[in-house]
Amino acid sequence: MSSHLNGDALRPRATVANGSSTKTLIPTNSVTTKDGVVKVRIDPTLMVADVVKQLVANLQIKQPPSDFALRDEDDELVTNENLRKMIKSKAKLKLVNSALVEAREIHEKLLLREEKSFRLALFSLQRYLHEEDFANEFLKRDGVRILVDVITTSYGNTLAYALTAMKNLMDLEYGWAALDSNFIFKVVQIIASPQSLINVCRPATAILKRLVEADPASAPGPLVASSSRSPPAAPPGSVYRYGFDVVFEQMRKEPGLLETVVSRLGTADTALALNSVMLINSLLAHATDTWWEVFISQLERLNTRKAIIHLMTSHTIEDLTSCVLDFQGNMARLIYRKKTTLVEPDVEETHAAALDYIWTNSHLQVETSPNGTPLKWRQLGFASENLSHEFSEAGVLGLDCLKYFVQSDPEFFSKVVQEQNSRPSQRQCPLARASNEVVELLSEYWDATSPVFQPFFLNFYKVHALATNFFLQMWNESGAAIADFTRVVALVRSQVKVALRQEHLRPWHEMVQDFSDCEYRGVRDRQMKELEEEDDLLSKIPVRNLRAKLYKESKEFVRQQRIHCLLEGAWFLNAVPVTAPASRRPARPWRFMRLDNSLKHLHYVDSQSKFPVRSGLEDLPERIDLALIIEIATANCALPSDGGGGSGPPPLVASPLSFSLLTSEGSLADAIAPDVSRWADWTDGLNMLRRDSGHVSSKETADFIQALTEIGLRIKLLDLSGDKVEIPSGLTAGPPPANSDFFFSDLYDPQ
Incomplete structure (x- = not known):
């Protein structure tokens, strides 16, 4: 049936040129109803509710207008925001059930579980939950509990539809705070199962990511702090009540989960790889102190960085770039955290075990000084036996790098330390001290967030091992003594800049050659030219810290x-x-x-x-x-x-x-x-x-950020140099007070 309707809501009003005067003529839209197709002219100044009301009246439909809505032929809902566009483009519209009616019907079909209508309802639910009016109506009808029941008892495509619907529902900032630990564990099991279909794994991974991000600390608006030492508590009814700890508790019950997620970084399905990277990023960004060490050690054991590098180099599409850069940023924060974490072998078993591994593979014997002091760690190149102090700048990162250096070739490590200990004390290369200095150089080089992929940075430990070997090479070829340590550090700093340049464009083997296939004389000559162009002031630690700020x-x-x-x-x-x-x-x-x-x-x-x-x-x-x-x-x-x-x-x-x-x-x-x-x-x-x-x-x-940084730095240094302030290369903390018999006086300014 086709007809033309007129009425207060659907009246002609558009423009047709006619000499110097104009007339208004509105485009004609077709509206499909259950009885056929009608042609209408819709006033674009009206609200959608008024248009629907007039349509229902003109078509003499008995149901109330609130039972209806308009959609285009692609099922996009007609709203007050897009009505004018629909009219102007002469979109073919459909008079369909409103959000209230659609939610009621889908709710009934989900409860009945009649196979054909049940799956069709789930399929439609995925799309409708993007619309807030429908989502609100679905939530009022206990929709979350129904979806949880479906997810718990279904498999195959039915499970995929239900998970996608839940994922879309969780885009809302409300309504799903009742999800409990049983549901989270079910999602964990789905992701961890090798039998799960790809279209099941994608939404399940996205759901787990959303739960990690639903952290009380991430909630919008003011939060209720539970105590000064605890994370803020979520307001009543808020979905921001989950977070890393809640999710990781369930992940630990399924030990193979993280391994499965990392393995999926190598899948040919880009969307699944993307979801997997995003989940790992969310876990890294929200990891708490409670499980930090356990989680990070699992990621390292699974060679996650290597999997990310392979992912980036094997995909030519741009979809994954942003997520890989996010991972890279998370790794930068991880490196910083390790570098600022103290080495405490008397407190942390992992620190003691790493040091024991290093010492055992040195194959050295503990010696004693003429005054009876045991000499153990000084034989490896430390300045003292106080390892907490020795790693005070490099932190746990320095310990991990030294351990990796030993692991990469234990026989070479033993040979080097024994050879150095056979030399006169002034000619021995302090290997452990050199290792920590290389950590400082690499951290300084990679300090700023990069807008490009940095595969060498993600191989931090391997690059550290190469640079430490280069340090040894320069020490030996230059015939250096202890007094020349700073000079050798400067050579290594110069070579680091050369070897790691344009890492997003250069293959790994070229970087390796830059560290291994060079001679002392060539490196020294290049460094002398660089020193002519570079102010030594900029390399001092206080200035580097100022630049970072x-x-x-x-x-x-x-x-x-x-x-x-x-x-x-x-x-x-x-x-x-x-x-x-x-x-x-x-x-x-x-x-x-x-x-x-x-x-x-x-x-x-x-x-x-x-x-x-x-x-x-x-x-x-x-x-x-x-x-x-x-x-x-x-x-x-x-x-x-x-x-x-x-x-x-x-x-x-x-x-x-x-x-x-x-x-x-x-x-x-x-x-x-x-x-x-x-x-x-x-x-x-x-x-x-x-x-x-x-x-x-x-x-x-x-470049803009870097330029602003350098301008700010120069201005600060001009202030200092104008006042002739001497900037030290580093600051050494004095000894602690002998007792607690002191107080901090109040500073009083008579002005």
Whole structure:
């Protein structure tokens, strides 16, 4: 049935040019109902509820208008925000059940468990839960408990549908606080099972990640602190009541889980690999002191870094780049934490065991000094027998690096220490001290967050072993003595910069050659040229610490500037992925995007041409939920082809100024920026807004942060040099007070 309807809600009103006067003529939309198709003209100034009310009245439908909603042919819900777009594009609409009715019907089908309708209801549920009105209605009907029951008792595709529905429901910030430890353990079992299908593992992994991130400390708004020493407690009913400890307790009941997740980094299914990396990142970012050592040792035992490197080098697509950079950032925090953790062999069994392993493989005997003092660790190159003090700068990282150096070739280690101990004391290379110094050099080199993949950094222990061997080589070839230790350190620092340059572009074997295939004379000559160009002041520890502080401040300043650019909004060209058919073209070539003040949604409008966009969001009817974005892919889109004559359209060539906003289900936007500055503003700004991210992805932003850091550093140093302040190379803490008979006086300023 086809007819034309008129009424207060559906009245003609659009423009047709006629000389100097104009008339308004609204496009005609078709609306499919259960009785057929009707043609209507919808007033775009009305609310959707009013349009539905008028439709129901004109069609003489007996049910109340609240039972109905409008969707387009792709099942997208018509809302007040997208109604004008639907009218303008003459979208084919459908009069369908409202969220309330749909939730009620799906709820009934899930309870009945009649096979065909049950699976169809689950399939529809996945999509509808993205819509907040439906989700709220589903939650009112005890939907979470029903989904948990389905997940607990199902398998195969039915389980996949139920898990995906739960994952989508958990995108909300409320409504699922009743999930208990039994449910978490069930999800853990599903992920750990080798028999689980790929489409089951993907949503299950995403659910576990969301539970890890639902940490009381991550809850939006003010939190209720349980005590000064404990993490904040979640408010009543908040979903932020889980976190690392709650999830890891269940993970420990399934010892093979972490191994399975790491093994899936090598899967050919990109989406599953992506989910696995994201879960590992969330665990790393939220790990607490309670299980920190256990969790990190498991990751190290499973060679997770090696799996990440293989993942990055084996995939040519951009989807995984952001997650790998996040992992790299987590590793940087891990390295920093280890470096600042004291070595306490009298307290920590793992520290004592590592030192015992190092000493045993030296094959040395404890000697005694002429005054009867035992000489054990000094034979390995430490300055004293107090190992907590010896590792005070390098921390547990220094201990781990020295242990790895021994493990990589125990026979070589024994040979070196015995050879050094056979020399006069002034000519012995202090191997342990050299190892700790190399840790300092590498930490200094990799101090800043990088916008590019750093496979050498992820092989920190291996690079440390290579650089320590290089230290030994320079010591021997230069005939160095103890007084020359600082000079050899300077040589190694120079070589580190050369060997580790452009690591995202160079193969591993070239870096190895830079450390192994060089001679003292060549390294010394190059270093002398570098010293002519470099101020020795910049290498001092206080200045390096100042630079690190200024870097953090500069990064936060740039973050605020990038977000301000997003709030201002900008025009972009709509693009197509290079993997798309060359003949594909966007319906409208231009898109204006603007971030809202809540920093949660990106509002936009597509247009045939650019036009002045008013402030606010009135001109931007469409929006993108930033919580759905899992990747800001770059340099992966192209302008549509203009055709290629008789031979067909030419292949698409990716623009370096392109980027895509990717979700687990595809791209929400493919755009090309007008210039490099705009591209950097938006790609880094969007990355910095993501809940599980914060890395810098463009060279432009990284250079900007670095430039601000160096300018700030120079200004600070000018202040110091103007006052002729002497900057020490390091500070040594004095001895502790002999007793507690002292107090801190109050400083009194008479002014």
